Amino acid sequence: MLSEFLLAEMNRLGVQDALPLHRQLYEAMRRAMLDGKLAAGERLPSSRDLAQDLGLSRNTVVAAINQLGVEGYLVSRVGSGTYVNDNVPQINSARRARGGLRTLPTLAPARLSRRGEALAGSFCASELEVQPFTPGIADFSAFPLALWQRLQNKHWRMTYPDMLDYATAGGYAPLRRAIADYLRVFRSVQLDADQVIVTSGTQQSLELCARLLADHGDTVWVEDPAYWGAVKAFMATGLHLHPVPVDEQGIRPGASDDAHPPRLIYVTPSHQYPTGSVMSLPRRHQLLQTARTHNAWVLEDDYDSEYRFSGPPISSLEGLDTDGRVLYMGTFSKVLYPGIKLGYLVVPKSLVESFRQAHYDLNRPGQMPLQAALAEFIEMGHFSSALRRARQGYAERRQLLLESLRPLLGDADGPFISGADQGLHLCLRLPAGTDDRALAQRIGQQGLTVRPVSAYCLQRQDLRGLVIGYGYAPLAEIARCGRLLTDTVIRAGASR
Amino acid sequence: MLSEFLLAEMNRLGVQDALPLHRQLYEAMRRAMLDGKLAAGERLPSSRDLAQDLGLSRNTVVAAINQLGVEGYLVSRVGSGTYVNDNVPQINSARRARGGLRTLPTLAPARLSRRGEALAGSFCASELEVQPFTPGIADFSAFPLALWQRLQNKHWRMTYPDMLDYATAGGYAPLRRAIADYLRVFRSVQLDADQVIVTSGTQQSLELCARLLADHGDTVWVEDPAYWGAVKAFMATGLHLHPVPVDEQGIRPGASDDAHPPRLIYVTPSHQYPTGSVMSLPRRHQLLQTARTHNAWVLEDDYDSEYRFSGPPISSLEGLDTDGRVLYMGTFSKVLYPGIKLGYLVVPKSLVESFRQAHYDLNRPGQMPLQAALAEFIEMGHFSSALRRARQGYAERRQLLLESLRPLLGDADGPFISGADQGLHLCLRLPAGTDDRALAQRIGQQGLTVRPVSAYCLQRQDLRGLVIGYGYAPLAEIARCGRLLTDTVIRAGASR
Numbered sequence: 001m002l003s004e005f006l007l008a009e010m011n012r013l014g015v016q017d018a019l020p021l022h023r024q025l026y027e028a029m030r031r032a033m034l035d036g037k038l039a040a041g042e043r044l045p046s047s048r049d050l051a052q053d054l055g056l057s058r059n060t061v062v063a064a065i066n067q068l069g070v071e072g073y074l075v076s077r078v079g080s081g082t083y084v085n086d087n088v089p090q091i092n093s094a095r096r097a098r099g100g101l102r103t104l105p106t107l108a109p110a111r112l113s114r115r116g117e118a119l120a121g122s123f124c125a126s127e128l129e130v131q132p133f134t135p136g137i138a139d140f141s142a143f144p145l146a147l148w149q150r151l152q153n154k155h156w157r158m159t160y161p162d163m164l165d166y167a168t169a170g171g172y173a174p175l176r177r178a179i180a181d182y183l184r185v186f187r188s189v190q191l192d193a194d195q196v197i198v199t200s201g202t203q204q205s206l207e208l209c210a211r212l213l214a215d216h217g218d219t220v221w222v223e224d225p226a227y228w229g230a231v232k233a234f235m236a237t238g239l240h241l242h243p244v245p246v247d248e249q250g251i252r253p254g255a256s257d258d259a260h261p262p263r264l265i266y267v268t269p270s271h272q273y274p275t276g277s278v279m280s281l282p283r284r285h286q287l288l289q290t291a292r293t294h295n296a297w298v299l300e301d302d303y304d305s306e307y308r309f310s311g312p313p314i315s316s317l318e319g320l321d322t323d324g325r326v327l328y329m330g331t332f333s334k335v336l337y338p339g340i341k342l343g344y345l346v347v348p349k350s351l352v353e354s355f356r357q358a359h360y361d362l363n364r365p366g367q368m369p370l371q372a373a374l375a376e377f378i379e380m381g382h383f384s385s386a387l388r389r390a391r392q393g394y395a396e397r398r399q400l401l402l403e404s405l406r407p408l409l410g411d412a413d414g415p416f417i418s419g420a421d422q423g424l425h426l427c428l429r430l431p432a433g434t435d436d437r438a439l440a441q442r443i444g445q446q447g448l449t450v451r452p453v454s455a456y457c458l459q460r461q462d463l464r465g466l467v468i469g470y471g472y473a474p475l476a477e478i479a480r481c482g483r484l485l486t487d488t489v490i491r492a493g494a495s496r
Numbered sequence: 497m498l499s500e501f502l503l504a505e506m507n508r509l510g511v512q513d514a515l516p517l518h519r520q521l522y523e524a525m526r527r528a529m530l531d532g533k534l535a536a537g538e539r540l541p542s543s544r545d546l547a548q549d550l551g552l553s554r555n556t557v558v559a560a561i562n563q564l565g566v567e568g569y570l571v572s573r574v575g576s577g578t579y580v581n582d583n584v585p586q587i588n589s590a591r592r593a594r595g596g597l598r599t600l601p602t603l604a605p606a607r608l609s610r611r612g613e614a615l616a617g618s619f620c621a622s623e624l625e626v627q628p629f630t631p632g633i634a635d636f637s638a639f640p641l642a643l644w645q646r647l648q649n650k651h652w653r654m655t656y657p658d659m660l661d662y663a664t665a666g667g668y669a670p671l672r673r674a675i676a677d678y679l680r681v682f683r684s685v686q687l688d689a690d691q692v693i694v695t696s697g698t699q700q701s702l703e704l705c706a707r708l709l710a711d712h713g714d715t716v717w718v719e720d721p722a723y724w725g726a727v728k729a730f731m732a733t734g735l736h737l738h739p740v741p742v743d744e745q746g747i748r749p750g751a752s753d754d755a756h757p758p759r760l761i762y763v764t765p766s767h768q769y770p771t772g773s774v775m776s777l778p779r780r781h782q783l784l785q786t787a788r789t790h791n792a793w794v795l796e797d798d799y800d801s802e803y804r805f806s807g808p809p810i811s812s813l814e815g816l817d818t819d820g821r822v823l824y825m826g827t828f829s830k831v832l833y834p835g836i837k838l839g840y841l842v843v844p845k846s847l848v849e850s851f852r853q854a855h856y857d858l859n860r861p862g863q864m865p866l867q868a869a870l871a872e873f874i875e876m877g878h879f880s881s882a883l884r885r886a887r888q889g890y891a892e893r894r895q896l897l898l899e900s901l902r903p904l905l906g907d908a909d910g911p912f913i914s915g916a917d918q919g920l921h922l923c924l925r926l927p928a929g930t931d932d933r934a935l936a937q938r939i940g941q942q943g944l945t946v947r948p949v950s951a952y953c954l955q956r957q958d959l960r961g962l963v964i965g966y967g968y969a970p971l972a973e974i975a976r977c978g979r980l981l982t983d984t985v986i987r988a989g990a991s992r
Contacts, residue, residue, distance in 0.1 A: 023681065030811075034818075073777070112850055113759075116708035119858065120850035149649045156645055156835060164633060164834055165626050185519065200696060203859055212612035216712050216734050232857045238712050238734055263609075281569070315526075322530075333862050338659070339652060341862030354608055354616035361728045362615065363699055366829050366837030367863075 002045070003053035005037050010054075021056060022063035029064060033073055033084055044074065044082040118235055132481045134449040135274070135425040135469035136334065142389055143337045144382060148373070155372035163368035169360035170352075171198025171344075172368050175375035179344050182378060187305060188319035189328055189346060197345045197355050198371060202301060203233055204363070205329040205345040210237035210264065212351070212358055213297050213327075218263040221296075223251050225456035225463060227273040230266055230301065239264070243458035246272055248418065250279030253290055262296045269317055271304035274456045274467040276419010276427045284317055291325055298326045304423030306335055306387050309395050324348035332374065336386065340374060342367075394424060397470040397478050401426070404482025408489055415465075415489070424471035427453065434464040434494045443488050448481055498541070499549035501533050506550075517552060518559035525560060529569055529580055540570065540578040614731055628977045630945040631770070631921040631965035632830065638885055639833045640878060644869070651868035659864035665856035666848075667694025667840075668864055671871035675840050678874060683801060684815035685824055685842060693841045693851050694867060698797060699729055700859070701825040701841040706733035706760065708847070708854055709793050709823075714759040717792075719747050721952035721959060723769040726762055726797065735760070739954035742768050744914065746775030749786055758792045765813055767800035770952045770963040772915010772923045780813055787821055794822045800919030802831055802883050805891055820844035828870065832882065836870060838863075890920060893966040893974050897922070900978025904985055911961075911985070920967035923949060930960040930990045939984050944977055 009028035010021075032038045044050070047065060051058040065082060068074045076082050112120060130137055163172065170176065176196040183189040199205045206229075214220065216238035222230060224243035234241055242260040244253045251267050267287065269279035279287070291298045300317045318328040331343035347355045377383055398420065405428060408415045413431065420426040430436055436452035443450050443466070453465035466489075473481055505524035506517075528534045540546070543561060547554040561578060564570045572578050608616060626633055659668065666672065672692040679685040679692075695701045702725075710716065712734035718727060720739035730737055738756040740749045747763050763783065765775035775783070787794045796813045814824040827839035843851045873879055894916065901924060904911045909927065916922040926932055932948035939946050939962070949961035962985075969977055 020681075023684075027684070112708050112847075113711040113714070115711055116850065116854070119707060119854040145652060149652055152648070152652075153645045156641060156648075185516075188523070201860060201862065211615060211732055212608050215609040215611055218609070229857070229860065236707055236858055333860075338862050339865040341860075351608075354612065358612070358615040361725070362732055364697060364725065364829075364837075366697065366834050369835040 002032065002037060003050070005032055007054060022060045022067075025054070025056065025060060025064040026067050029068060030073065038084050040084050042084045044084070046081065115235070115238070119232065130472070131447060131449040132473035132477060133468045133470070133485070134472060135451055135467045136471075137469060138334060138424060138471035139390070139393065139474075140337050142386070142393065144386065147382065148337070148377065151373040151376050152369065155369040155376070158369070158372070163372075164365050166360065168365050168368065170194070170356035171196065172371035172375060174379070175371045178375045178378035182383065183328075183330075183346065186384070187302065187328075188315045190319060191346050192349075194352055195346050195349060197347060197359055199329075199343045199345055199359070200341055200363070201333055201343040202303065202329055202331050203229055205327075205343055206230055206233040206266070206299065206301075207237055208345065208355065208359055208362075209297070209299050209327055210234055210239055211362075212354060214239055214263045219260055220264040220266055221251075221253065221257065221260075221262040222266050222458070223268065223272060224458045224460050225274055225453060226458055227268060227301070228456065231458070234266070241458065243460070245460055246275055246277060248275075248277050249283045250277050251287060252283070253287075258294075261294045264297050264299055265291055266299040266301065267317070268301045268303060270302050270308075270314075271419060271423035273303070274419075274425070274427060274451065274453055275463075275465075276421075276423065276425065278314065278419075278422055279317075281314060284314075284320055288317065288321055288323075288325075292323060296325070300326050300328045302328060302330050303334070305330070307391055307394055307424060308422045309391075309398060310421050318346060324350060327351075335390075336383065340370065342371065342374060393475065394471060397473060397475055398426070400475070400478045401468065401470045401473075401482050404479050405486055407486050415494075418465075425467055425469040427465050427467055428489075429453070429463075429465040430489075430494055432462055432464055436464045436466060436494075439489065439492050439494050440466060442492055443485055446484050446488055448485055450485070498528065498533060499546070501528055503550060518556045518563075521550070521552065521556060521560040522563050525564060526569065534580050536580050538580045539576075540580070542577065611731070611734070615728065626968070627943060627945040628969035628973060629964045629966070629981070630968060631947055631963045632967075633965060634830060634920055634967035635886070635889065635970075636833050638882070638889065640882065643878065644833070644873065647869040647872050648865065651865040651872070654865075654868070659861070659868075662856065664861050664864065666690075666852035667692065668867035668871060670875070671867045674871045674874035678879065679824075679826075679842065682880075683798065683824075684811045686815060687842050688845075690848055691842050691845060693843060693855055695825075695839045695841055695855070696837050696859070697827050697829055697839040698799065698825055699725055701823075701839055702726055702729040702762070702795065702797075703733055704841065704851065704855055704858075705793070705795050705823055706730055706735055707858075708850060710735055710759045715756050716760040716762055717747075717749065717753065717756075717758040718762050718954070719764065719768060720954045720956050721770055721949060722954055723764060723797070724952065727954070730762070737954065739956070741956055742771055742773055744771075744773050745779045746773050747783065748779070749783075754790075757790045760793050760795055761787055762795040762797065763813070764797045764799060766798050766804075766810075767915060767919035769799070770915075770921070770923060770947065770949055771959075771961075772917075772919065772921065774810065774915075774918055775813075777810060780810070780816055784813065784817055784819070784821075788819060792821070796822050796824045798824060798826050799830065801826070803887055803890055803920060804918045805887075805894060806917050814842065820846060823847075831886075832879065836866065838867065838870060889971065890967060893969060893971055894922070896971070896974045897964065897966045897969075897978050900975050901982055903982050911990075914961075921963055921965040923961050923963055924985075925949070925959075925961040926985075926990055928958055928960055932960045932962060932990075935985065935988050935990050936962060938988055939981055942980050942984055944981055946981070 006028040009031055010024040047058055047061045051061045065074060069076060073085055074082050075085050175198055177193040179196045180191050180193040183191060199208065210233060218239055219242050220234050220239045221242050221244050223246045231241065242262065244251050244257050250269055250272055269284065271278060298317060302316055316328060318326040328346040329343065333341045402420060405417065416429050418427045418429055436454050440450050440452040451467040453463050453467060457463055470478065502524045505527055506520040543554055543557045547557045561570060565572060569581055570578050571581050671694055673689040675692045676687050676689040679687060695704065706729060714735055715738050716730050716735045717738050717740045719742045727737065738758065740747050740753050746765055746768055765780065767774060794813060798812055812824060814822040824842040825839060829837045898916060901913065912925050914923045914925055932950050936946050936948040947963040949959050949963060953959055966974065
């Protein structure tokens with residue numbers, strides 16, 4: 001019976017979806033037609049009869065029938081009643097032939113694209129948990145929240161539409177100015193404000209560079225081991241990745257690499273991810289020379305440049321570049337607060353218009369109140385003072401962590417520490433035979449998240465170690481957590 | 497003389513950049529070395545002498561020299577003084593050979609990549625100005641700002657780190673639930689909350705689909721004329737675009753199109769952009785059948801579904817799909833407020849994990865306070881009531897605009913209006929011989945922004961008209977602006 005089917009169906013929908021009655025009835029009737037309970041050309045009971053059978057108000061029934069009429073499932077013939085439309089059976093019969101709607105197996109293309117398979121494959125990210133020592137997570141407890149809320153509220157109040165104009169392509173102008181001022185003073189980056197493109201973060205900056213400066217199949221040199229976010233961005237944009245080994249002075253291309261001429265070279269010179277090497281000045285000059293030889297663009301990801309614990313920072317590659325071949329990028333979300341999902345990209349003058357336009361077209365403007373609030377936050381000096389405060393806190397944690405790791409060190413062939421001069425993680429390097437993935441897992445069982453260095457290696461087999469972040473671990477906890485880690489490494493026999 | 501060069505350089509820097517004195521001196525000395533004024537191996541004057549020559553405090557000079565030492569430009573030899581490092585001349589001589597730093601022409605690769613050229617090329621966006629009738633801009637004056645600020649402040653206060661966990665992949669869980677509830681009730685979309693992926697808007701949704709479901713060189717069917725944002729997204733992801741003509745019932749693929757089998761089919765069924773056609777129910781069923789024949793995915797961009805001015809909405813393609821081949825997308829930034837740069841993508845169950853993971857890896861989490869505030873905003877019913885209020889305001893504007901355009905209509909071969917039943921723009925269709933680009937420009941000179949339909953045509957030559965948005969034009973102005981537009985069209989002789 002139709003009404004029984006409808007009631008059962010409505011009951012199911014009502015429990016499951018909390019829809020209003022007329023929508024429940026609409027859905028139930030639609031299913032009745034699709035399932036063939038109501039065939040094409042069949043006449044519907046009158047709305048009065050249906051209402052009575054179903055125990056519903058007539059208004060409810062009429063609303064459902066009207067909706068189905070608008071959508072073409074039903075047609076009314078004056079003086080004769082309401083009928084199931086002729087276009088319904090097509091679907092119906094096709095479906096019945098396969099055994100009815102409910103049991104129909106999915107017919108969709110089951111597979112992802114080849115690049116989709118590659119992109120959706122796990123590359124550490126699924127392991128991310130926010131625990132002491134998780135690299136890439138900082139301590140945001142000192143963020144001046146009340147001040148930020150005040151600024152944000154102010155800019156959400158401001159008139160909006162102007163902010164959507166093409167004039168805002170590349171980002172809100174005052175924010176671009178504030179970023180330029182900051183980089184000029186603190187990072188020796190040579191730039192005008194119009195060279196700054198505000199992005200949603202490093203991923204977007206990298207993709208923009210990859211798309212505008214390289215074609216599908218072009219080669220990008222990446223550090224080995226590498227930051228996986230960059231690897232993903234280059235995979236997503238169809239580039240061919242050529243891994244170049246990193247040593248304690250940073251990336252070191254050799255003759256065999258020159259056989260794979262790059263269109264792009266991607267580096268993290270301030271604090272190589274994950275080994276932590278700081279690229280030396282001679283190496284910086286060499287890299288620029290190599291880039292010149294290949295006429296390649298250099299993508300300088302200057303993450304962690306904000307935190308240097310011994311001496312003033314080394315000049316950025318951008319500051320050394322005289323060719324206009326370096327694109328410089330940074331982010332606020334990892335430094336300031338993750339809710340501020342904004343980053344920046346500094347492009348050479350020759351590229352400004354192309355980048356502004358493509359960025360505008362590909363991403364559309366938006367989040368201008370956030371950009372405006374951040375501009376004022378930086379201009380008022382809160383960004384640099386937040387960095388200063390944070391630096392002190394991180395220096396203390398770093399010290400405590402280093403002390404707690406000391407029992408592991410000292411043996412000439414044993415573990416040593418790299419990358420502790422700068423940034424928010426260090427690397428505990430382990431002998432080549434160590435199973436660092438198993439070790440990281442054992443440490444994970446203690447409630448601490450560290451990452452195995454080998455998980456970042458693209459080609460090379462010689463690096464083993466643990467990437468340990470001290471940005472997020474609470475100060476009061478860090479010594480205890482460090483000892484726990486040290487004990488676990490010793491018990492695993494990985495300390496020699 | 498060295499000190500004269502340094503003083504001149506510092507003077508230039510001081511005026512231009514407002515750097516502290518020690519940074520000015522640092523920059524000036526660096527340039528002196530790069531320009532060859534200070535050669536490799538050369539001994540520096542003592543800091544005392546330099547300070548005296550330059551009229552600076554000795555601390556300032558020492559700070560600059562220390563920085564250059566850290567960066568490897570200078571080396572100190574105990575008891576002997578400070579020297580320019582040997583690694584400097586390499587750059588130096590290379591540069592002098594080309595005629596010195598300042599006059600050096602840029603050596604960077606001058607060209608964008610081929611796809612970069614295509615992406616940076618203008619496709620209407622540069623014309624965007626926020627004026628009455630600009631399509632794609634809505635009226636945000638009724639947005640409940642105080643309430644929003646309260647919610648936003650509340651969620652910015654909440655503890656943060658948990659929000660960065662992989663559990664938030666695909667978006668903040670309460671927001672995914674709120675979106676699912678909304679779509680189930682208002683758009684007959686059949687879904688569980690875990691099928692929702694929160695994106696930064698339609699561009700990101702489209703790119704994610706293109707990347708995960710299609711490979712470089714695969715074919716995507718797009719409507720002709722087409723929404724240029726989608727065209728750019730598919731270009732950026734390396735797809736081959738095959739345009740399929742649109743009529744008053746929406747996309748109409750024919751036999752010639754079947755010769756270009758699609759991997760993806762992209763449509764705007766609720767309000768085709770730019771013609772405004774609403775895809776009829778039979779056409780929806782046909783499209784799903786065509787997609788099944790080709791085993792293609794369907795990307796349903798349901799923009800403008802929120803505003804229908806006559807009768808209840810037609811069921812979404814997603815609601816009609818029984819194969820699990822439709823991906824459904826919408827946005828908040830154009831509906832609610834552009835500062836809320838968030839959109840959503842509903843994926844079939846079989847794709848949930850792949851999409852969550854790839855989205856997480858490619859975009860990294862962030863803007864969680866925004867997502868949390870929006871979730872509460874929707875749950876509390878403010879989204880649907882904001883839509884209800886807005887719908888009334890837009891209906892009035894639409895009515896006034898239609899009345900002001902009436903003098904243009906009536907001639908059987910003359911202009912007519914399409915796409916006014918739904919959404920926030922309509923299309924004034926003009927005779928095939930009209931130069932609609934010139935006409936749009938003339939109207940632009942009156943301070944009104946409209947878009948020529950031909951600018952959206954990919955292949956076909958038969959469509960002429962003006963895309964007129966009534967979302968943003970102030971109610972009090974719209975009749976006057978409409979008359980101005982009507983007069984301009986008549987004076988241009990385009991009305992017949």
